[in-house]
Amino acid sequence: MKFPKTYTLKEISKLIDSKFIGDENFSIYGMNEIHVVENGDIVFVDHPKYYDKALTSAASVILINKKVACPEGKALLISDDPFRDFCKLATHFKPFRTADKSISELAKIGENTIIQPNVFIGNHVTIGENCTIHPNVVIYDGCSIGNNVIIHAGTILGADAFYYKNRPEGLDRLISCGSVSIEDHVEIGANCTIDRGVTGLTTIKEGTKIDNLVQIAHDTIIGKKCLIAAHVAIAGCSVLEDEVTIWGQVGISSGITIGRKATVNAQSGVGRDLEGGKAYFGSPCDEARKKYREMAAIKVLPEIIAKINNI
Amino acid sequence: MKFPKTYTLKEISKLIDSKFIGDENFSIYGMNEIHVVENGDIVFVDHPKYYDKALTSAASVILINKKVACPEGKALLISDDPFRDFCKLATHFKPFRTADKSISELAKIGENTIIQPNVFIGNHVTIGENCTIHPNVVIYDGCSIGNNVIIHAGTILGADAFYYKNRPEGLDRLISCGSVSIEDHVEIGANCTIDRGVTGLTTIKEGTKIDNLVQIAHDTIIGKKCLIAAHVAIAGCSVLEDEVTIWGQVGISSGITIGRKATVNAQSGVGRDLEGGKAYFGSPCDEARKKYREMAAIKVLPEIIAKINNI
Amino acid sequence: MKFPKTYTLKEISKLIDSKFIGDENFSIYGMNEIHVVENGDIVFVDHPKYYDKALTSAASVILINKKVACPEGKALLISDDPFRDFCKLATHFKPFRTADKSISELAKIGENTIIQPNVFIGNHVTIGENCTIHPNVVIYDGCSIGNNVIIHAGTILGADAFYYKNRPEGLDRLISCGSVSIEDHVEIGANCTIDRGVTGLTTIKEGTKIDNLVQIAHDTIIGKKCLIAAHVAIAGCSVLEDEVTIWGQVGISSGITIGRKATVNAQSGVGRDLEGGKAYFGSPCDEARKKYREMAAIKVLPEIIAKINNI
Numbered sequence: 001m002k003f004p005k006t007y008t009l010k011e012i013s014k015l016i017d018s019k020f021i022g023d024e025n026f027s028i029y030g031m032n033e034i035h036v037v038e039n040g041d042i043v044f045v046d047h048p049k050y051y052d053k054a055l056t057s058a059a060s061v062i063l064i065n066k067k068v069a070c071p072e073g074k075a076l077l078i079s080d081d082p083f084r085d086f087c088k089l090a091t092h093f094k095p096f097r098t099a100d101k102s103i104s105e106l107a108k109i110g111e112n113t114i115i116q117p118n119v120f121i122g123n124h125v126t127i128g129e130n131c132t133i134h135p136n137v138v139i140y141d142g143c144s145i146g147n148n149v150i151i152h153a154g155t156i157l158g159a160d161a162f163y164y165k166n167r168p169e170g171l172d173r174l175i176s177c178g179s180v181s182i183e184d185h186v187e188i189g190a191n192c193t194i195d196r197g198v199t200g201l202t203t204i205k206e207g208t209k210i211d212n213l214v215q216i217a218h219d220t221i222i223g224k225k226c227l228i229a230a231h232v233a234i235a236g237c238s239v240l241e242d243e244v245t246i247w248g249q250v251g252i253s254s255g256i257t258i259g260r261k262a263t264v265n266a267q268s269g270v271g272r273d274l275e276g277g278k279a280y281f282g283s284p285c286d287e288a289r290k291k292y293r294e295m296a297a298i299k300v301l302p303e304i305i306a307k308i309n310n311i
Numbered sequence: 312m313k314f315p316k317t318y319t320l321k322e323i324s325k326l327i328d329s330k331f332i333g334d335e336n337f338s339i340y341g342m343n344e345i346h347v348v349e350n351g352d353i354v355f356v357d358h359p360k361y362y363d364k365a366l367t368s369a370a371s372v373i374l375i376n377k378k379v380a381c382p383e384g385k386a387l388l389i390s391d392d393p394f395r396d397f398c399k400l401a402t403h404f405k406p407f408r409t410a411d412k413s414i415s416e417l418a419k420i421g422e423n424t425i426i427q428p429n430v431f432i433g434n435h436v437t438i439g440e441n442c443t444i445h446p447n448v449v450i451y452d453g454c455s456i457g458n459n460v461i462i463h464a465g466t467i468l469g470a471d472a473f474y475y476k477n478r479p480e481g482l483d484r485l486i487s488c489g490s491v492s493i494e495d496h497v498e499i500g501a502n503c504t505i506d507r508g509v510t511g512l513t514t515i516k517e518g519t520k521i522d523n524l525v526q527i528a529h530d531t532i533i534g535k536k537c538l539i540a541a542h543v544a545i546a547g548c549s550v551l552e553d554e555v556t557i558w559g560q561v562g563i564s565s566g567i568t569i570g571r572k573a574t575v576n577a578q579s580g581v582g583r584d585l586e587g588g589k590a591y592f593g594s595p596c597d598e599a600r601k602k603y604r605e606m607a608a609i610k611v612l613p614e615i616i617a618k619i620n621n622i
Numbered sequence: 623m624k625f626p627k628t629y630t631l632k633e634i635s636k637l638i639d640s641k642f643i644g645d646e647n648f649s650i651y652g653m654n655e656i657h658v659v660e661n662g663d664i665v666f667v668d669h670p671k672y673y674d675k676a677l678t679s680a681a682s683v684i685l686i687n688k689k690v691a692c693p694e695g696k697a698l699l700i701s702d703d704p705f706r707d708f709c710k711l712a713t714h715f716k717p718f719r720t721a722d723k724s725i726s727e728l729a730k731i732g733e734n735t736i737i738q739p740n741v742f743i744g745n746h747v748t749i750g751e752n753c754t755i756h757p758n759v760v761i762y763d764g765c766s767i768g769n770n771v772i773i774h775a776g777t778i779l780g781a782d783a784f785y786y787k788n789r790p791e792g793l794d795r796l797i798s799c800g801s802v803s804i805e806d807h808v809e810i811g812a813n814c815t816i817d818r819g820v821t822g823l824t825t826i827k828e829g830t831k832i833d834n835l836v837q838i839a840h841d842t843i844i845g846k847k848c849l850i851a852a853h854v855a856i857a858g859c860s861v862l863e864d865e866v867t868i869w870g871q872v873g874i875s876s877g878i879t880i881g882r883k884a885t886v887n888a889q890s891g892v893g894r895d896l897e898g899g900k901a902y903f904g905s906p907c908d909e910a911r912k913k914y915r916e917m918a919a920i921k922v923l924p925e926i927i928a929k930i931n932n933i
Contacts (some may be wrong), residue, residue, distance in 0.1 A: 070540070099757070104738040117413040118429050118447070118740050120757035120775070131740040134470070135410070135431035135449045136740070138757045138775035138812075152470040153431070153449035154502070156812040159756070159774040162833040163850070170807060170847060185481060190449075190467040190504040191524075191776070193812040193834035193852075205483040209472040212504040212526050213544070213813075215834050215852040215870075225481060230504075230526040231544040231562070233835070234868045235854040248544045249562045249580075251853070251871045251889050267562050267580045267594045269871075269889045283594070283889045283905070284917075295595075297923040301608040305615060306929060367723035428724040429740050429758070439785040445781070446721070446742035446760045463781040464742070465813070496792060501760075501778040502835075522784040523815035523837050524855070536792060541815075541837040542692040542786070542855040542873070559855045560873045560891075578873050578891045578905045594905070596917040606906075616926060 001177045001199045002030035003093055008060065009075050012042065015092055016085040022075025028061055031089055031177075035237055036200035036219065042089070044082040058221070083165050083172065090177035097123055097141065110147065112141070122158070128184070140196065146184035152212070154191040157182070159219030161198045161236065174198055176218065183207075189214065189230070198236075205242070217254070225272070241276060251283075312510045313341035313403055320372065320386050323353070326403055332378070333386025339372055342400055342488075346548055347511035347530065349359030353400070355393040378393075378435070394476050394483065401488035408413045408434055408452065421458065433469070439495070451507065457495035457622040463523070465502040466495070472547065485509055487529065494518075500525065500541070509547075516553070528565070540577070543546045552587060623713055623821045624652035631683065631697050634664070637714055638707040643689070644697025652684055653711055653799075657859055658822035658841065659922075664711070666704040705787050705796065712799035712821070719745055719763065732769065744780070750806070762818065768806035774834070776813040779804070782859065783820045783840030796820055798840065805829075811836065811852070812843045820858075827864070830896070851888070863898060 002234025010024040029040035034050070034057055037043045043059035045051055054062050055071050063077040063085060070076050079085045089204070103121045110129035117119070119133050122141035127133070131149040139145070140158030145196040151157070158180045164171040182188070182204050189212035194202055197219040204210070204222045211230040216222065220234050223242035228234075232246050235254035244258050247266040258264070259276025269283035286294075324330065340351035345361070348370045349352045355374040356365035356458045362534025365373050366382050374388040374396060381387050390396045414432045421440035426432070426462055430444050433452035438444070442460040450456070450500045451469030456528035462468070475482040493499070500523035508530040515521070522541040527533065531545050534553035538581050539545075543557050546565035551557070554570050558577040569575070570587025580594035590599040597605075632646035638882025651662035656672070659665045659681045666685040667676035676684050677693050677894070685699040685707060692698050701707045725743045732751035737743070741755050744763035749755070753771040761767070762780030773779070780802045786793040804810070804826050811834035816824055819841040826832070826844045833852040838844065842856050845864035850856075854868050857876035866880050869888035880886070881898025891905035901910040910914075 081845050084366065096736075096754070098736045099738050102534075102757075114407075117410050117431050117757070118449075120739050121402070123471050132407070132411075134428070134451075135413075136447055136467075136758055137466075138740075140756075140775070150471075153451070153467040154447075154465055154758075154776055155814070156758075156775040156834075159812040159834065162811060162831070164849070171849065173809065173831075187484065189473060190470040190506075191465070191502050191813050191835075195812075195834070205883075209473070209475055209482050209484075211528075212467075212470065213524060213835060214507070217833075217852065222833075227475070227482065229544075230546075231542065231853065235852075235870065243895075248546065249560070249871070253888065259846055266564065266582075267578075267889075271888075293924050294920050297927050298605050298920065299611065301612065301923065301929065302604045304930060305608050305611065305932070309616060361675065412677050425718075425720045427721050429760075443718070445762075446724075447740070447758055447776075447778075461782075464762070464778040465758075465776055465815075499797065500784060501781040501817075502776070502813050520784070520786055520793050520795075522839075523778075523781065523817070524813075524835060538786070538793065541839065541857075542853065560871070577875065577893075578889075609916050609920065612923065613915050616919050616922065619926060619929070 001032060001090075001093065003028070012089070013059075013077055016063075016077070016079065016088050018063075018085060019078040020075060021070045021078065022061075025309075026061070026075045030108065031093075032059075032199040033219070034059075036197075042077065042086075044086040046082040083174065087173075087175040090175040094142070094175075094177040099123075104141075116153075123310060134190075140180075143180040143182070143196070145182040146186070146206070148185045149182055150187040152190040152192075155188050156193045158196045159193060161195050163198055163218065163236070178202070178219065180204075185226075186210070194217070195236075211248075223260070244276075289300075312401075312404065314339070314341060320388075323372070327374075327388070327390065327399050329374075329396060330389040331387060332381045332389065333372075337372070337386045339576070341369070342397065342404075343510040344530075345370075347508070353388065353397075354479045355397040357393040390464070394485065395570075398484075398486040401486040405453070405486075405488040410434075427464075445501075454491040454493070454507070456493040457517070459496045460493055461498040462493075463499060463503075465503040466499050469507045470504060472506050474509055474529065474547070489513070489530065492513075493532055494535075497521070501529075506547075522559075524557075543577070555587075623654060623712075623715065624651070631699075634683075634711070635699055638685075638699070638701065638708060638710050640685075641700040642697060643692045643700065644683075648683070648697045653708065653715075654681070654821040655841075656681075658819070664699065664708075665927075666708040682897040692912070705794065709797040712797040716764070716797075717798040717923075721745075726763075738775075756812075762802075765802040765804070767804040768808070768828070770807045771804055772809040773804075774810060774812040774814075777810050778815045780818045781815060783817050785820055785840065785858070800824070800841065802826075805846075808832070814838070817858075833870075845882070 013020040017120040031042040042061040044063040045054035063082045076246045093231040097202040104123045106123040107121045107125040115129040116135040118136045120138040127145040128147035134153040138156045143158040160176040163174040181201045183206040185207045188210045192214045194216045195218045205224040208226040210228045213231040217236040219237045227245045229248040231249045234252040238256045245263040249267045252270040258274045263279045268285040271284045281288040282291040318339045321335035326573045340496040342353040353372040354370035372446045374393045415434045417434040418436040424442040427446040429447045431449045439458035440457045445464040449467045454469040471487040474485040492512045494517040496518045499521045503525045505527045506529045516535040519537040521539045526544040528547040530548045540559040542560045545563040549567045552571040556574040560578045569585045574590045576592040581597040582595045592599040593602040631648035635642040653664040665681035685704045693787045699898040713787045721773045726745045728745040729743045729747040734778045735753040738757040740758045742760040749767045750769035756775040760778045765780040781799040803823045805828040807829045814836045816838045817840045827846040830848040837855040838868040839858040841859045849867045851870040853871040858877045863882040867885040871889045874892040879895045885901045887903040890907040893906045903910040904913040
């Protein structure tokens with residue numbers, strides 16, 4: 001997430017009431033999670049295990065809970081609770097605004113786009129031309145939708161990421177300040193849920209088609225011309241490359257990459273990266289031909305065991 | 312789908328700007344996909360593999376991308392792109408109309424039927440007597456609902472079939488002109504999705520009860536007095552005969568028939584026709600008693616392998 | 623479910639037109655299903671198999687289809703159809719009222735609670751302070767929500783239990799007169815469904831966080847600080863103790879107890895009680911370490927079988 005203007009290190013440190021190490025006029029352009037952080041951004045880290053990763057990332061400013069040596073050309077924000085202060089910044093830069101009507105006056109809707117009844121369109125949403133938004137769709141603040149997009153009834157774009165820090169006093173939500181980007185010619189079925197990114201974008205690329213009741217979590221990127229069947233659940237920060245086909249009720253763990261033109265058969269569970277161009281099956285999944293061989297073996301297993309017990 | 316009146320071969324050929332073979336006054340009553348086509352209908356075919364099936368089907372008119380010999384008593388429409396022209400006809404006969412209010416004036420709603428707030432009811436929807444339509448339900452144009460039906464909140468009836476032709480330039484949607492038929496005494500849970508047929512009906516027969524978050528795809532027929540538990544996904548063109556019980560999170564592939572009084576246990580995957588009167592389990596499923604024997608065998612497999620490695 | 627005032631045995635017998643055994647002034651305070659019945663309540667039983675259980679339960683009044691000996695200090699209501707008469711009482715005491723607006727005037731909504739557009743809030747709903755109810759949420763009559771609760775768009779609270787009696791003439795719905803209780807600091811994702819209890823409460827306890835498209839059935843109790851990922855389906859009358867973690871697409875059967883701090887891995891199926899503090903996997907699930915050993919064994923099974931066939 002980029003800030004609306006450039007801030008100085010001093011200004012940001014004031015917002016979160018923290019100390020800082022570095023030039024007080026050091027320029028800051030935005031804030032992001034570690035996996036999407038860019039030059040000029042703040043990143044946060046609160047566990048020693050990840051200090052090095054954060055300090056050597058593309059981030060220019062590290063919001064950290066220990067006074068460490070400041071890397072050359074960077075700055076530090078020293079906080080007793082970087083998670084809390086990251087959320088404070090997210091809330092400051094993307095405050096939640098109560099809607100006073102179903103379709104915000106701050107939304108931009110392109111020509112020839114049809115908005116059916118009972119649709120909610122939040123502030124700063126942009127929708128392109130020739131789209132059809134069917135009844136009872138909900139588009140939270142800030143989501144962007146391209147041209148020639150169809151979204152069927154009851155689908156929800158831009159709900160918060162399911163991302164919590166486990167504290168002794170309870171589960172503490174990371175405030176989502178990212179968004180959702182739906183590109184041209186995407187079609188989404190009924191009652192789907194596509195969450196916003198924590199700081200970046202959840203992206204559905206051009207020409208992808210999604211069936212009903214599909215869940216796509218925060219920061220996930222779905223490539224071009226993918227086909228995703230009903231009841232699929234894709235966890236956060238995963239990447240589907242172009243022309244991937246995912247059949248019904250498949251589950252995909254977080255942080256997974258599925259290669260171009262891979263096919264995942266129905267009810268499979270994907271717990272590791274998958275090479276493109278192949279078919280997969282099973283929970284956890286493997287190459288389909290391996291899995292089918294295992295299944296054939298299981299079918300004869302009871303008689304094999306009977307044989308062995310007779311030896 | 313039947314046309315509102317009888318058309319001649321010449322009139323239809325003009326609508327799609329195609330050539331034809333046969334009597335220009337040949338009567339045409341409707342259009343349908345191959346699996347539901349009837350006498351008097353147009354069917355389309357664009358792959359040589361299916362030419363014979365289409366030409367010998369019940370269809371009276373074949374929309375085809377090759378000049379073939381016209382079967383006795385039939386007619387041909389010759390097109391360079393039958394899929395595109397079938398969609399053109401679907402759009403012509405069932406054009407999408409933007410709604411100007413949540414409940415269409417063209418809908419018919421029976422006596423003693425309760426429509427709760429924020430419900431969308433499209434054009435030409437019919438709902439019988441003594442029904443309860445809970446809040447935020449969406450019923451797309453043309454769906455029909457019998458008497459004594461309960462539909463819980465957030466359920467979507469009549470979204471488009473998930474059916475695409477893979478073209479070099481992208482996935483091309485088959486325009487759905489079918490509908491949904493919900494018979495008497497059916498009860499449907501919350502946030503379900505029941506898609507319309509491509510040209511025919513998706514049908515839920517009398518007395519069937521469906522739990523929450525269930526997906527039923529285009530052209531599927533659910534028999535009488537079936538029980539379908541939460542999170543079930545049933546793909547297109549499948550048939551459940553009467554009194555079938557489907558437990559939670561089961562997935563059923565397209566084109567499957569499940570026999571009368573069959574039971575499919577939770578989380579199973581149905582990839583082939585199932586005989587009635589039996590219980591099934593597993594993904595892919597088999598008769599439950601076989602599957603449970605296999606599972607017992609798997610439990611002892613690690614020690615069996617250890618034994619074998621010791622021989 | 624407690625009655626709004628105390629009734630006598632005679633008054634209740636009149637409402638359902640039944641005979642009774644016991645003092646006509648015997649006090650009755652409510653009615654409940656067998657698993658949540660309390661002193662002063664009516665319970666119903668219509669199968670000889672369960673007569674003893676009902677007669678020796680905490681219930682003070684047994685609605686039963688046989689003249690049996692009345693236990694000391696209790697009373698009987700004799701009916702030819704206890705299920706029908708229990709439903710009659712449920713309908714009498716909790717009649718369905720058609721809503722005349724999206725937000726009932728009989729609902730109580732706390733300070734600083736945000737209700738976004740297109741939300742339905744039924745009669746006698748109570749919502750605490752500092753809550754955010756996102757667009758198109760539906761909260762049926764009588765549900766109660768604590769403080770600092772977030773409910774994302776499209777989620778449905780309080781739809782009817784999926785609970786039917788199989789009669790020769792069709793599936794007969796047990797009328798739900800229970801409710802839903804969401805405690806403080808609970809967060810629920812988008813397009814979830816949480817059904818009301820049949821006579822008691824479906825409860826989500828303090829600090830629990832639920833992702834999108836989750837189904838929680840009637841009378842289920844989710845403990846404190848649980849994490850439930852997307853597409854999970856939990857059947858009726860189950861209990862999750864505190865701090866349980868359920869990963870995506872897990873299914874849990876009815877009447878199950880899952881112990882404190884247990885973790886159930888993605889796509890597992892839980893068909894029996896699970897001890898706390900452990901990780902589980904598989905469908906049906908077992909302890910994860912056992913299951914992973916079985917899976918490793920299956921991977922080598924084809925070559926083992928080849929070996930054996932060579933002996």
